[in-house]
Amino acid sequence: MSDEDLLDLWQHNKALIATGAATLAGVATFAYLFSGTRQTPVPRPSIDLNDQSVIIDGKPYHRASKLSKPPDFFQRKFPIPNVKIVSDVLELGKKASDNGHCLGSRGGKGTPYEWLLYQQVIDQVKQFGAGLIHKGSKPKNTTFIGIFATNRPQWTIADYGSHYYSMVPVPLYDTLGKDACQYIIKQCEIEVVVVDTEDRVRMLAQMKKSLPTLKRIIMIEDLSGEIKKQVEELSIEILRFTDVLVSSPSLDQKYIIFTCLSKTNYPVSRASAHFIVF
Structure with a gap:
C-alpha cells in the first residue's frame, strides 16, 4: 500500500478509529479501577517510533511525515476544510462550543477561574x-x-x-x-x-x-x-x-469622506459618521 493510500484510508476512517479508541480507553479505565492495585501494562505503539519520517532532498536532516506526499511532501488535505491557518481554530472553537469558554485565569490557588468567551x-x-x-x-x-x-x-x-x-x-x-x-x-x-x-x-x-x-x-x-x-x-x-488593544469605532467617528464637484467646479468634501448611515 502506497503512502497516498495510507493517507486516504486515514481520512475516510478517522471517525471510526476515534470511536474505537474512545471505547478501548473506556474499557481500559474500567479494568484498571476494577483490578484494584494491579497496574495495566503499558500498550505498545502501533508504529515504529524509530521510523516515522522519510528523508527529502537526500539530506538526513530534511525530513517529512510518511503521510505527506512527494515531491514537496506538503499535506494539502486538511482534516477540517475551514481550518487552514492557526487563527481559524478560534472560529471553529466558537462554533463548536456555541461561543463558550475559551481562555481562563484565576488570581490564586483555590480561587475560581474568570473566563473569556x-x-x-x-x-x-x-x-x-x-x-x-x-x-x-x-x-x-x-x-x-x-x-x-x-x-x-x-x-x-x-x-x-x-x-x-x-x-x-x-x-x-x-x-x-x-x-x-x-x-x-x-x-x-x-x-x-x-x-x-x-x-x-x-x-x-x-x-x-x-x-x-x-x-x-x-x-x-x-x-x-x-x-x-x-x-x-x-x-x-x-x-x-x-x-x-485598539477599541472598535464609536458611532460618532467618521465612516467615510465623500468628494464631489460643486457648482463652481471645485471639489467639495463631506464627512459622514457611522450613525448617519443607519
Whole structure:
C-alpha cells in the first residue's frame, strides 16, 4: 500500500478509529479501577517510533511525515476544510462550543477561574494585532514580536494577534538563559517584546546595549514608576497591554469622506459618521 493510500484510508476512517479508541480507553479505565492495585501494562505503539519520517532532498536532516506526499511532501488535505491557518481554530472553537469558554485565569490557588468567551478572545486578538500596527509594527511575515511571559490569556492573545496580521510571534523563556534570549532578539531583529513581570523588564533593560532594534515593551502587569523611568531613559517605549488593544469605532467617528464637484467646479468634501448611515 502506497503512502497516498495510507493517507486516504486515514481520512475516510478517522471517525471510526476515534470511536474505537474512545471505547478501548473506556474499557481500559474500567479494568484498571476494577483490578484494584494491579497496574495495566503499558500498550505498545502501533508504529515504529524509530521510523516515522522519510528523508527529502537526500539530506538526513530534511525530513517529512510518511503521510505527506512527494515531491514537496506538503499535506494539502486538511482534516477540517475551514481550518487552514492557526487563527481559524478560534472560529471553529466558537462554533463548536456555541461561543463558550475559551481562555481562563484565576488570581490564586483555590480561587475560581474568570473566563473569556471565544468571541471576546477573537475581538481582543484582532484589536491587539491592529494595536501593534498602530504603534509602528509592519503587518508582514518578516516582523517578529517577542513574547516574554508565563502562560496566561494575554500570552495567547499576543500570539494570535501577531500572526492574525501576518506577523510572527517569537516566545522567549527564562529557561533559555539570558544569553540565549539576547541572541534570539538580535537574530530576529525584534522591536517589540510583550512582558509580564518587572524582573523580565530589568533583564531586557540590562541587555539593551546589545539590542539596538528593541524599541517597545508591552507590559501585562503594572510597572513601578522607578523602573519605567529607567527603561524610558534607554529609549525604550513602555506600553500597557490594555492600551495596545485598539477599541472598535464609536458611532460618532467618521465612516467615510465623500468628494464631489460643486457648482463652481471645485471639489467639495463631506464627512459622514457611522450613525448617519443607519
